[in-house]
Amino acid sequence: MLDRKFIVENAELVKNNCALRGSKADVDRFLVLDGKRREKQADVDDLNRQANEVSKSIGQTKDPAEREARKTRGRELRDKTAAAQADLDAIAAELDSVQRSIPNLSHPKAPVGGDDQANLELRKGKTPLPRFDFKPLDHVQLGERLALIDFEGGAKVAGHGFYFLKNDAVLLELALQRYALDLLIAEGFTPTITPDLARNEVLQGTGYIPRGPETQIYSIADSDLSLVATAEITLGGLLSDEIVDAERLPLLFCGISHCYRTEAGAHGRQTRGLYRVHQFTKVEMFAFTLPEASEAMLDRFCDLECRLFDGLGIPYRVVDTATGDLGGPAYRKFDLEAWMPGRGEAGEYGEVTSTSNCTDYQSRRLGIRYRTKGEKGTQFVHTLNGTAIAISRALIAILENYQEADESVRVPEALRPLVGKERIVAPAG
């Protein structure tokens, strides 16, 4: 969320930004509530002060009658205080909910627009688009013919949107995890495998909303836990309510987690195959940085994503995400869209990774601060997240780009030592 004082002092800016983002957050309501809150707070403070004075004086009063008189006075004051506090709590609760609904500011260079149609292509990857002298199959067909993906089996045990990976697809999944990890470890990231469940409080801190009507999140009955939609949630929560020394920053983590998404309201759009599924594995990058370092870190994350996909020999383009498509927490976001030859009439780009600079929007909610030696007070860190590799979508890109006329699939050079073979062919029989 944004800083309360900042919103008050920059109300017009915040309102304009809400408009750019297509957010319906009620900034005017926020301003009214904030004024009320301050008045009420002053009342409560004053009553508390009086009550504290009376309480202190009782301890020093010897005369029993005088003590009783002061106790009565104290009771009266505490009653008034409690009433005022209740008013204040009600105001503060509404204020907080409005404040949380206000999206982060937008980077001045982020393209303005209502949805992903306005995204701006920045550049393309090193690998040229593949040329096929046959009609390429899509990954669903390939997955079936090579016995790599079993959607029917997945649907049978867990419903539509679930799948079994089989045979060499399992090796590919593990190879992709290891491939991403090897690069990130070399880059100084601390590798982690994170919980697949998190407290709802942590979900909310990172900007995810469990149990809403349009929630993307699976909740666990009779608990305050949800299945995570990404390791961004668990890695962000890792340092919640902590104060770190400035010289320890930046902190770089990468995390393997399973990602669970209900995909509520996503029916009818790109639901074929592995593109939009309820569960997949992801290697996620996460950074906590000083405020002045977050822009450069976003470029670094984007560059790492490019290196991973260049290394896999997959064609892609990088897009700068439009303001209306940024969601709540992101200040700026870059997506990698890989070429998927089996998609649409003659191939289309489809999002495979995404990296965001959330500035202090998440850290303010999560209470993640840093302290600089010799300086008074603390400040909020900046948080960034980026997909290293989302396995399901990477699989689509690999299968479709590396297919051959005989329906076999070459294993990308970089993965061959990890998969242990050069080519995936249909199992005998």
Added chain:
RNA sequence: GGAGAGGUGGCUGAGUGGUCGAAAGCGCGGGUUUGCUAAACCCGUGACCGGGUAACUGGUCCGCAGGUUCGAAUCCUGUCCUCUCCGCCA
């Protein structure tokens, strides 16, 4: 799952109803001493929300949420977490 112990400031750790936002130590900042460094000594040093140009000042915070009381770090209830032991188990 059963039995205990405990969660206090950046860290360690005192504190069992009033003057405690909280001893002491570490760390950190400043100073004295010093050829330099180190050591020693002295002073200062929590976070958050308000008011004030400022000096300064009001309030909140001792895992979290409630309760008792004029008054709670301290007593009570619930909850989360950590540790030890027992049971079960991959």
